[in-house]
Amino acid sequence: MNLILFGLLNIVGILLMLVIGAALLTWIERRLLGFWQDRRGPNRVGPFGSLQVVADMIKILFKQDWIPPFADPVVFVLAPAVVMVAALLAFAVVPVTPSIGIAGNLNIGILFFLAMTSLSVYSVVLAGWASNNKYSLLGGMRAAAQMVSYEVFMGLALIGVVMLTGSFSLADIVRAQQELWFVVPQFLGFIVFMIAGIAETHRLPFDLPEGENELGAGFHTEYSSMKFGMFFVGEYIGIILVSAMIVILFFGGWQGPLLPPILWFAIKTGAFVGFFILLRAALPRPRYDQLMAYGWKLMLPLSLLNIAVTGAVMLTH
Amino acid sequence: MLSSIRTLWYTFLHLFHHSETVQYPEQMPYLAPRYRGRIVLSRDPDGEERCVSCYLCAVACPVDCISLQKTEEDGRWYPEWFRINFSRCIFCGFCEEACPTYAIQLTPDFEMSEYERENLIYEKEDLLISGTGKYPDYSFYRVSGLAIPGKGKGEAERERPPIDTRALLP
Amino acid sequence: MNATFYLSAAIAVLSTVLVITRANGVHALLYLVVSLLAVALVFFTLGAPFAAALEVIVYAGAIMVLFVFVVMMMNLGDAAAVREARWMEPKIWVGPSILAILLTAQLAYMLDSNTMSQPHHAIVPARAVGIAMYGPYLLCVELASMLLLAALVGAYRLAHTEHGRL
Ligand code: SF4
Numbered sequence A: 001m002n003l004i005l006f007g008l009l010n011i012v013g014i015l016l017m018l019v020i021g022a023a024l025l026t027w028i029e030r031r032l033l034g035f036w037q038d039r040r041g042p043n044r045v046g047p048f049g050s051l052q053v054v055a056d057m058i059k060i061l062f063k064q065d066w067i068p069p070f071a072d073p074v075v076f077v078l079a080p081a082v083v084m085v086a087a088l089l090a091f092a093v094v095p096v097t098p099s100i101g102i103a104g105n106l107n108i109g110i111l112f113f114l115a116m117t118s119l120s121v122y123s124v125v126l127a128g129w130a131s132n133n134k135y136s137l138l139g140g141m142r143a144a145a146q147m148v149s150y151e152v153f154m155g156l157a158l159i160g161v162v163m164l165t166g167s168f169s170l171a172d173i174v175r176a177q178q179e180l181w182f183v184v185p186q187f188l189g190f191i192v193f194m195i196a197g198i199a200e201t202h203r204l205p206f207d208l209p210e211g212e213n214e215l216g217a218g219f220h221t222e223y224s225s226m227k228f229g230m231f232f233v234g235e236y237i238g239i240i241l242v243s244a245m246i247v248i249l250f251f252g253g254w255q256g257p258l259l260p261p262i263l264w265f266a267i268k269t270g271a272f273v274g275f276f277i278l279l280r281a282a283l284p285r286p287r288y289d290q291l292m293a294y295g296w297k298l299m300l301p302l303s304l305l306n307i308a309v310t311g312a313v314m315l316t317h
Numbered sequence B: 001m002l003s004s005i006r007t008l009w010y011t012f013l014h015l016f017h018h019s020e021t022v023q024y025p026e027q028m029p030y031l032a033p034r035y036r037g038r039i040v041l042s043r044d045p046d047g048e049e050r051c052v053s054c055y056l057c058a059v060a061c062p063v064d065c066i067s068l069q070k071t072e073e074d075g076r077w078y079p080e081w082f083r084i085n086f087s088r089c090i091f092c093g094f095c096e097e098a099c100p101t102y103a104i105q106l107t108p109d110f111e112m113s114e115y116e117r118e119n120l121i122y123e124k125e126d127l128l129i130s131g132t133g134k135y136p137d138y139s140f141y142r143v144s145g146l147a148i149p150g151k152g153k154g155e156a157e158r159e160r161p162p163i164d165t166r167a168l169l170p
Numbered sequence C: 001m002n003a004t005f006y007l008s009a010a011i012a013v014l015s016t017v018l019v020i021t022r023a024n025g026v027h028a029l030l031y032l033v034v035s036l037l038a039v040a041l042v043f044f045t046l047g048a049p050f051a052a053a054l055e056v057i058v059y060a061g062a063i064m065v066l067f068v069f070v071v072m073m074m075n076l077g078d079a080a081a082v083r084e085a086r087w088m089e090p091k092i093w094v095g096p097s098i099l100a101i102l103l104t105a106q107l108a109y110m111l112d113s114n115t116m117s118q119p120h121h122a123i124v125p126a127r128a129v130g131i132a133m134y135g136p137y138l139l140c141v142e143l144a145s146m147l148l149l150a151a152l153v154g155a156y157r158l159a160h161t162e163h164g165r166l
């Protein structure tokens, strides 16, 4: 009974943390972007502008929830739900600390994560298709090609870590990093995984599916109100997810001296979320064919090389 | 690749730069005296209206937002009404350049938002100020040769008495 | 666990039926995705989590995305849906139905004759799958990889235009 209660508490706690964290991120991102561009960012509503989140929420909830008459209504409604569900489900296998986490010990943890990210492609593709609008369709098609190809490198980049640990379970992977964080032996894997992670969450600089200057707003051009909000929040949850995965796979997860594990996890994840925002502030968007060429001609060989070298080193030891 | 990382680093350093933002309502930005903002109609040092209804400003205005009607009283010309539609004004300052009497002047004030567009049409009463604006000493009637009550021909500043063209004397 | 199994199996069957009867291509594909997810869950309940995860990643997450992608590219529209609906005549159903009934009968016979043992609920870890693949089935894996390589080269050749650029 106690176990069930603890489990429930875990689930609700993580869910709440995620949704609130994602909402707060919308504000944090704008403030950080502001600082990096010598501006202040939103600082009017509440202390340091932190209630901006609430203001935005109210605004977005009260917007007209419009389904265009030319759209495919069922798929149109389904698409934003998929992105949220996939991102939230992926968190089920994230071990925040040894005790907090829903199924951190799941023996196929990494595969589950990959499965969920691969399902999140659907939200973008379906949104693009269901909107029945050529810009949305173009955005959806870009998203499909981009995410399916970067998923490959993401998976390949993880193989090195799995080889070193000998397990797909994320908790085992963290425990295996007691002495040495995997970022040292798996530096190449880390780089590839991070870049693929950005592409998977279609964040800047890889946000071609919603490239404003060519496609209006890309796949979510036709979305309004909370449906748009779900894409928005889903994207932020995706950022948190990828940051958390980077921390778990390459930066020793919850491990760290002095501070309690949960704080270490939060600090490390927060640092990577900040790095994602920095990327957005600093880098321009590549052209689409550059993006694909970059993936297949640079990332794929790099990740294969990483696997080969890791294997060779492991065999010689 | 390297240049991207360099860009990242330099952008990151901006975290420690001071921000360029002016916190506007609390912290007013400095506006030069010649800033082109809300338009006023000034008076001469004697407290009379400077505008002589010459219509030059209305002609000069590129967006045609000035309209006025001339009237006359004791030899002096006044605008009967004078209207500026600030929802059209682009604050170019051409009216100020065109005005021969320094009557119309632009001021460093831009806080004139309204909820209703009609409220942006300013009448003469709204435009007239009690002071002289940027040119404290200038008075058109004092330097012009026009005769008005209290000032005959030739009595203006730096004006010689009129020459009697019918007289034979030099 | 049993309830999950039956529920996901029922969903799989139902969505597969819907795949066949939908006239709109994208809708059919979406039902196929649902069906694949349900099958993945069936695998999971039967104790093959590795197969379940691969099912989702490879089939639902990659191959079906490409299918949807192609259907989207063609952008068939309503006319195609009408044409599809016309194909759903009773006459069309005869052939496939006979084949399906044959298969079902075979399955029922197999189940009845108990040639298949009860599904044992031992969990098959990823390691076992790997050892099986690179042990007894090594030849199959190699053959499949050759085939994929050939497909890769073929696709590259097809996509390559005269000017050397896409
Ligand atoms: S500032 Fe320019 S636009 Fe405005 S009233 Fe004067 S001439 Fe017209």
Ligand code: SF4
Pocket: B050, B051, B052, B053, B054, B055, B056, B057, B058, B068, B098, B099, B100, B101, B102, B103, B104
């Ligand atoms: S140009 Fe000056 S004097 Fe002439 S009508 Fe305009 S404001 Fe009056």
